[in-house]
Amino acid sequence: xxxxxxxxxxxxxxxxxxxxxxxxxxxxxxTPQFVMHLGYAAGKVLANIGSERTGVLIGKDTRISGYxxxxxxxxxxxxxxxxxxxxxxxxxxxxxxxxxxxxxQAGIVxxxxxxxxxxxxxxxxxDHGTKLPDxxxxxxxxxxxxxxxxxxxxxxxxxxxxxxxxGRYIEFCKSTFPTELDLHGLRIVVDSAHGATYHIARHxxxxxxxxxxxxxxxxxxxxxxxxxGATAPASLQQAVMAxxxxxxxxxxxxxDRLVMVDHQGKLYDGDQLLYVIAKHRQAQxxxxxxxxxxxxxxxxxxxxxxxxxxxxLRAKVGDRYVMELLQQQGWQLGGENSGHIICLDKHSTGDGxxxxxxxxxxxxxxxxxxxxxxxxxxxxPQVLINVKVSRGVDCLGHDKxxxxxxxxEQVLNGKGRVLLRPSGTEPLLRVMVEGEDRKLVExxxxxxxxxxxxxxxS
Numbered sequence: 001x002x003x004x005x006x007x008x009x010x011x012x013x014x015x016x017x018x019x020x021x022x023x024x025x026x027x028x029x030x031t032p033q034f035v036m037h038l039g040y041a042a043g044k045v046l047a048n049i050g051s052e053r054t055g056v057l058i059g060k061d062t063r064i065s066g067y068x069x070x071x072x073x074x075x076x077x078x079x080x081x082x083x084x085x086x087x088x089x090x091x092x093x094x095x096x097x098x099x100x101x102x103x104x105q106a107g108i109v110x111x112x113x114x115x116x117x118x119x120x121x122x123x124x125x126x127d128h129g130t131k132l133p134d135x136x137x138x139x140x141x142x143x144x145x146x147x148x149x150x151x152x153x154x155x156x157x158x159x160x161x162x163x164x165x166x167g168r169y170i171e172f173c174k175s176t177f178p179t180e181l182d183l184h185g186l187r188i189v190v191d192s193a194h195g196a197t198y199h200i201a202r203h204x205x206x207x208x209x210x211x212x213x214x215x216x217x218x219x220x221x222x223x224x225x226x227x228x229g230a231t232a233p234a235s236l237q238q239a240v241m242a243x244x245x246x247x248x249x250x251x252x253x254x255x256d257r258l259v260m261v262d263h264q265g266k267l268y269d270g271d272q273l274l275y276v277i278a279k280h281r282q283a284q285x286x287x288x289x290x291x292x293x294x295x296x297x298x299x300x301x302x303x304x305x306x307x308x309x310x311x312x313l314r315a316k317v318g319d320r321y322v323m324e325l326l327q328q329q330g331w332q333l334g335g336e337n338s339g340h341i342i343c344l345d346k347h348s349t350g351d352g353x354x355x356x357x358x359x360x361x362x363x364x365x366x367x368x369x370x371x372x373x374x375x376x377x378x379x380x381p382q383v384l385i386n387v388k389v390s391r392g393v394d395c396l397g398h399d400k401x402x403x404x405x406x407x408x409e410q411v412l413n414g415k416g417r418v419l420l421r422p423s424g425t426e427p428l429l430r431v432m433v434e435g436e437d438r439k440l441v442e443x444x445x446x447x448x449x450x451x452x453x454x455x456x457x458s
Contacts (some may be wrong), residue, residue, distance in 0.1 A: 059110070063111070080150045089199070266371065296317055
């Protein structure tokens with residue numbers, strides 16, 4: 001059994017989770033009062049790090065609450081003496097890029113990614129376009145415990161709007177696609193989840209030559225991720241079939257992950273797309289090391305890497321941990337089955353548009369469809385059951401749960417695996433079983449889940 005204990009993560013931090021500060025709008029900590037104080041605290045910490053006047057970029061997705069939180073952050077940062085650059089609605093990876101391109105000290109994204117519009121969050125990027133180090137987040141939390149004291153007038157920051165933020169990012173995305181290739185002759189459906197890529201994604205693929213049909217590109221502040229995007233791919237599948245398109249691309253609300261659909265409406269997740277990229281890069285002699293997945297990466301992907309002779313390692317779930325392991329190994333390519341794919345030779349963070357371009361690069365060079373490119377990757381059936389448990393109950397360490405896991409592993413007989421993973425945000429234990437035989441996988445998952453339920457209430 002693989003074990004991932006996520007309840008222990010973030011114990012040393014009060015507000016920051018694995019992806020910034022997130023919650024329901026109007027409830028602590030996602031209130032204008034707290035977010036203004038957060039901006040002030042971040043500003044004070046960043047000002048101490050920087051040697052000159054500090055600049056911070058703020059971007060957001062399309063949630064209606066973004067206006068309120070943007071204003072609160074802006075006020076807090078300016079009160080701390082920080083100059084603020086407002087990019088408006090842009091994808092999360094665009095903030096990472098623009099922070100580096102404009103030589104600013106940090107970037108801030110107002111987004112709750114694939115969550116519904118009622119939620120929102122604040123996440124930070126360093127001047128290198130990567131997530132803030134843990135020590136910087138802890139320093140911001142320590143500053144939050146202090147009283148907010150506005151700088152004197154001559155020590156206040158200023159605000160400036162970046163009018164060409166979207167255009168700059170479009171050109172950056174296009175620059176990651178080989179100049180000798182184009183997308184002429186391809187009909188592509190692009191689903192932006194009514195999110196941050198609504199005015200960007202279609203232009204990237206169109207300007208590279210594709211005939212683009214855009215869906216999920218009419219945000220109204222409340223419809224982000226609602227029935228569209230990477231977490232709701234049925235809309236993309238239907239559109240690809242109706243439009244007789246060659247391929248479909250669905251991004252999530254903040255544009256850092258994707259899924260794709262072939263001309264027959266078949267869905268391809270992050271594991272399958274990562275496989276296409278990895279196999280192509282190996283064939284081109286451009287892989288540079290191995291590939292990092294997570295504890296949720298399909299076992300078939302691991303076996304495929306073994307067949308290709310590509311080193312493979314699993315990180316904890318979360319693109320932050322994929323990034324950490326890539327940096328430790330000096331590798332460039334990694335991702336999650338949810339669709340976060342990181343290509344460090346192209347960008348400093350996961351990027352849905354750029355990842356899609358890497359897949360399209362492989363398909364164009366090899367003159368293949370997605371189906372042909374993944375023909376030798378036979379994904380194992382995977383069953384995931386969420387079981388409600390009380391916080392503080394050590395189900396993972398319980399003898400009956402351990403015995404149930406051992407029984408399941410014996411039934412799978414080396415042709416599958418079991419993963420028990422506590423949720424990092426909810427009182428749930430996620431029971432995942434995968435293997436070659438779907439019936440055995442389903443029975444094993446149900447058996448373990450039932451034991452966990454009994455232990456959780458005993």
